[in-house]
Amino acid sequence: MGITIMPVGGYGEVGRNMTAIRVDDEVVILDMGIHVGNYIAFTEDEDLKNIKTSELKAAKAIPNDEIIKSWRKDVKAIIPTHAHLDHIAAIPFMAGKYNCPIIASPFTIALLKTNLDIENIHLPNKFKSVNVNATVKISDHLKVEFINVTHSTPQSVMVALHTKYGIIIYANDFKFDLTPTLGKKVNFERLRELGKSKKVLCLIAECLYSNEAIKMPSENVAKEMLKEVLLGTDNKGKAVIVTTFSSHIARLKSIIEIGKKMKRKVVFLGRSLSKYVQAAESVKIVNFSKQIEIVKYSSKIRKRLGKVKEKDRAKYLFVVTGHQGEPKATLSKIAHNDIRFKLRNGDHVVFSSKTIPTEENRKSKEVLCDKLRQQGVRIFDDIHISGHAGKEDLRDLISLVNPKMIIPSHGERKMEEGTLKLALEMGYEKEDIKMIKNGQKVKVV
Numbered sequence: 374m375g376i377t378i379m380p381v382g383g384y385g386e387v388g389r390n391m392t393a394i395r396v397d398d399e400v401v402i403l404d405m406g407i408h409v410g411n412y413i414a415f416t417e418d419e420d421l422k423n424i425k426t427s428e429l430k431a432a433k434a435i436p437n438d439e440i441i442k443s444w445r446k447d448v449k450a451i452i453p454t455h456a457h458l459d460h461i462a463a464i465p466f467m468a469g470k471y472n473c474p475i476i477a478s479p480f481t482i483a484l485l486k487t488n489l490d491i492e493n494i495h496l497p498n499k500f501k502s503v504n505v506n507a508t509v510k511i512s513d514h515l516k517v518e519f520i521n522v523t524h525s526t527p528q529s530v531m532v533a534l535h536t537k538y539g540i541i542i543y544a545n546d547f548k549f550d551l552t553p554t555l556g557k558k559v560n561f562e563r564l565r566e567l568g569k570s571k572k573v574l575c576l577i578a579e580c581l582y583s584n585e586a587i588k589m590p591s592e593n594v595a596k597e598m599l600k601e602v603l604l605g606t607d608n609k610g611k612a613v614i615v616t617t618f619s620s621h622i623a624r625l626k627s628i629i630e631i632g633k634k635m636k637r638k639v640v641f642l643g644r645s646l647s648k649y650v651q652a653a654e655s656v657k658i659v660n661f662s663k664q665i666e667i668v669k670y671s672s673k674i675r676k677r678l679g680k681v682k683e684k685d686r687a688k689y690l691f692v693v694t695g696h697q698g699e700p701k702a703t704l705s706k707i708a709h710n711d712i713r714f715k716l717r718n719g720d721h722v723v724f725s726s727k728t729i730p731t732e733e734n735r736k737s738k739e740v741l742c743d744k745l746r747q748q749g750v751r752i753f754d755d756i757h758i759s760g761h762a763g764k765e766d767l768r769d770l771i772s773l774v775n776p777k778m779i780i781p782s783h784g785e786r787k788m789e790e791g792t793l794k795l796a797l798e799m800g801y802e803k804e805d806i807k808m809i810k811n812g813q814k815v816k817v818v
């Protein structure tokens with residue numbers, strides 16, 4: 374009896390996040406994601422595919438939940454914290470065998486449902502939307518609180534699991550943005566309250582940038598960076614194409630606002646962009662469709678770009694998929710002239726993104742950029758601010774919630790060590806910081 378935390382995926386690695394917390398004879402699962410790199414390497418695509426779960430597990434594309442097989446019947450809820458693939462995308466493959474609801478913020482649920490609908494997958498689980506900053510009772514003994522935080526997709530939450538022994542806080546992923554460009558501010562008051570209660574037994578927190586002595590800048594800074602390249606450079610008469618993360622609704626909103634200032638018509642091109650916008654509109658976070666044109670399928674994208682007259686190229690701001698250089702995405706197709714839209718000398722391509730550092734991505738991005746340069750295109754790279762916590766965001770979180778124990782998550786060993794160093798600086802003892810691998814459970818009380 375007591376509380377045991379089982380790291381199922383995403384410990385000692387970046388991706389396929391999944392954590393199970395056992396409180397007496399009940400279990401809560403936090404996140405159920407894919408390892409994007411391993412998934413794409415195995416399936417050659419980021420879309421949901423009809424592939425055997427066992428094969429995906431063997432390819433380390435999804436978490437290996439066999440390690441909690443004996444806990445399966447006791448699972449009371451699956452709680453994805455936000456809509457990123459490394460937190461939700463294993464749900465279609467794995468959630469069905471757990472006899473429990475999937476509980477998440479409205480945007481996360483909307484996106485999950487959209488994905489399942491597209492692939493015609495029916496899960497037996499019930500879906501339950503819970504607003505940010507609300508609490509839901511999942512059994513007579515357990516309550517789950519969604520604390521609003523800022524990240525790079527809407528309605529991301531930190532989860533506080535309230536038990537009779539105390540509180541466990543799960544902070545994957547977040548940054549402390551004081552001036553978000555979309556959505557609510559971080560609920561600092563609540564975090565402070567939880568810290569003051571002295572009941573926080575354990576904090577599980579991302580450690581991706583724990584070695585970087587920064588406080589992650591606001592999304593507002595990314596907006597200013599975009600303004601500089603879109604409004605502050607000479608693009609008169611030139612085609613301008615921007616590419617970014619489809620799940621980053623706040624960034625897309627900034628691009629639309631700047632597009633209006635440029636007096637260009639904003640057109641979104643790509644299936645993934647359309648999917649995330651549809652989910653965001655369905656829960657009334659934004660209303661892009663009224664302001665811009667969205668073209669979903671590649672056959673229609675071809676037609677749409679083919680219709681753009683030579684003299685009208687500078688009347689548009691195109692927003693496309695393919696910021697990592699993905700060969701099948703719209704940007705690569707444009708660069709390789711697979712679409713009847715000819716790039717000209719001096720056209721602008723803006724990457725409002727950062728290349729996720731895998732060998733595969735680096736290669737694809739290089740191929741794409743070479744192709745763009747051959748056509749005389751001006752490339753603006755790294756016009757981006759991350760949605761993850763820097764070392765100083767982490768320090769603030771630890772000070773606020775005052776946990777007895779810290780488990781670094783969502784990072785490789787050297788990143789976990791960053792959290793350890795920080796905690797030691799803050800006066801923690803080494804044994805209070807648990808650096809664990811997948812499968813290595815920790816008894817909290």
Ligand SMILES: [Zn+2]
Nearest residue numbers: 455457524546
């Ligand atoms: Zn995330």
